[in-house]
Each structure stands twice: as C-alpha cells, then as structure tokens.
C-alpha cells in the first residue's frame with residue numbers, strides 16, 4: 406500500500422506525527438537565539454533551549470534532557486561552531502536527521518572578524534567594515550591567542566569554515582536579529598507550511614519591535630557616549646558596532662579563556678593611563694579577574710550579561726538582553 410493513498414491526517418497518526426498538530430520540534434542553542442525562535446513560533450509552539458540559563462556556551466556539558474531535545478528536534482538553530490565547538494559533534498550524532506541552520510552563515514548576516522589584542526583602538530577606526538584588512542590581523546581561528554602570528558602563514562586554513570573567521574557573538578547586533586527572524590520563519594515555514602502565515606507575521610512584528618528597541622537603546626546610551634570602558638570578554642563588538650559605542654578593551658579574548666598575565670598587565674596600564682570610567686564583569690565568569698584589573702583604580706564596576714542568564718527564556722528575552730546591556734553601560738559610565 407502506498408502512503409500516497411492515505412489522507413494526510415491519517416498518515417500523520419499512522420506514521421508518528423507529533424501530538425501538537427504537526428508543529429515541528431525545534432531546538433536552539435543559546436537563550437537569545439532561542440528567544441528569536443520563540444518569537445517566530447509565538448502562538449504556534451515553543452522551541453527547546455540547549456544551553457541552560459547561567460551556562461557559558463564557550464564551555465558546556467549537555468544534560469540528558471538537552472541531548473533528548475536535540476535527538477527529537479526536526480529543526481535545530483545554532484549560532485556557529487566558533488561559539489559552541491562542543492555542539493557541532495552533538496548535532497551530528499544526535500540530530501543527524503534534523504534541518505540544521507547555522508545563523509552566522511545566513512545571507513545578510515553581518516560578520517565581524519575576531520579582534521585579538523586587549524586594547525581596541527588600533528582596530529577601532531571604522532575598519533571593522535573592512536574584513537580583508539582585519540583578516541590579516543587576527544590570529545587563526547581556534548587558537549584565539551593574540552600574537553600567534555605564525556598561524557597566518559597557513560593561509561589555506563582560512564578556507565575551512567570551522568576555523569572561524571568571524572566573532573560568533575553576532576546576536577548582539579539587532580540588525581542580525583532582524584535578519585535571523587526572517588531566516589527562522591523561512592525554515593519553519595518550509596517544515597510546517599500550514600503555519601507559514603503565522604511564522605512570517607511574527608517575524609515581521611519582531612523586526613518592528615527591534616527597530617523600536619534600537620531607537621530606545623540609542624537614547625539610553627546617548628548621555629554617556631565617548632566614555633571609556635573595559636569589558637570582561639570580547640563579546641560586544643557587534644553591539645559596539647550597531648550602536649557606535651566602542652569599548653576600550655577586553656580582559657579576556659572572544660572565547661572567554663583565561664587571559665595571559667601580559668594581557669592583564671596591558672589592561673591594567675590602560676585603566677591607569679586613560680580615563681577608563683567603568684570595568685564590566687559578567688555573571689558567567691570569575692569576578693576576581695576584574696578585581697585584579699581594577700587594582701588601585703577608581704573606575705566603577707558593573708555587570709554585562711550577553712546571554713540573559715537571569716531572564717526567563719522566551720520571546721521577550723532577546724530584546725531585554727540588549728536593553729539591559731545599554732542600561733548597565735549607562736549606569737556604570
């Protein structure tokens with residue numbers, strides 16, 4: 406008997422259609438991306454979150470429930486292997502049948518090359534738009550060590566997507582968030598055409614919300630523009646670019662590994678020499694590092710949370726992450 410002869414509704418029952426009216430099972434890696442997916446699915450279904458609130462995507466161990474969510478997923482959305490190298494293998498083994506979307510690869514996404522040194526102004530004169538030029542300057546992908554210039558000799562490795570040309574913290578630009586809402590709606594609609602209208606309408610509404618939010622954030626940052634601040638790990642380049650609000654440096658590199666003593670010394674000197682008003686820690690990492698950098702300085706301290714660790718996962722989290730970054734910066738500066 407051919408499946409083609411069975412009415413679709415019966416086929417769904419016979420061949421294991423999901424209970425919730427054929428809405429696909431969806432998993433997303435980090436809370437901000439999960440939030441964008443949840444916004445697109447609002448009123449239709451809810452995605453699963455892989456990296457639990459409070460976890461660092463740079464280093465993470467899957468819990469059994471999270472592995473199950475991957476296993477059951479029809480669609481997986483994740484940022485990129487540069488952010489969550491451990492997830493690449495998990496997706497390949499647990500979600501081999503799923504449709505997997507790597508958002509950093511989506512057309513229209515702004516990708517910013519890694520920056521390597523602890524002090525940013527050498528890279529900060531608008532040349533982040535010039536990918537090729539910066540490309541020369543960054544040490545190769547997985548190393549994430551600055552001054553590792555010998556790695557540049559191996560130019561072939563740039564062709565390997567896995568070696569990571571781009572800083573993966575790309576969700577911190579609302580422009581990327583807007584692009585991704587569309588990409589998420591397109592993937593969901595392909596998997597679930599019955600709800601395509603809802604997915605695209607939600608994505609359109611979400612983009613309007615982001616436009617409003619961007620204006621609000623510019624208003625929050627306006628009174629403190631031009632002040633100097635140091636961030637904990639180099640995660641905010643997209644936010645800095647989106648809102649033209651550059652940081653002076655980062656204590657730790659983009660993959661949040663422990664900084665070298667030399668790097669800490671450079672940051673300490675910067676805090677002492679320049680008028681650094683604020684040094685920011687993060688909930689996921691060791692606050693002792695900030696204390697070391699702050700030694701003898703009168704700068705303020707604050708906390709930036711690029712993931713929304715304290716926020717309830719769901720459609721509103723994404724906007725709240727960005728708004729909270731702006732508020733924390735304005736308060737600290």
Ligand SMILES: [Zn+2]
Pocket residue numbers: 463574638639640659660661
């Ligand atoms: Zn990070």
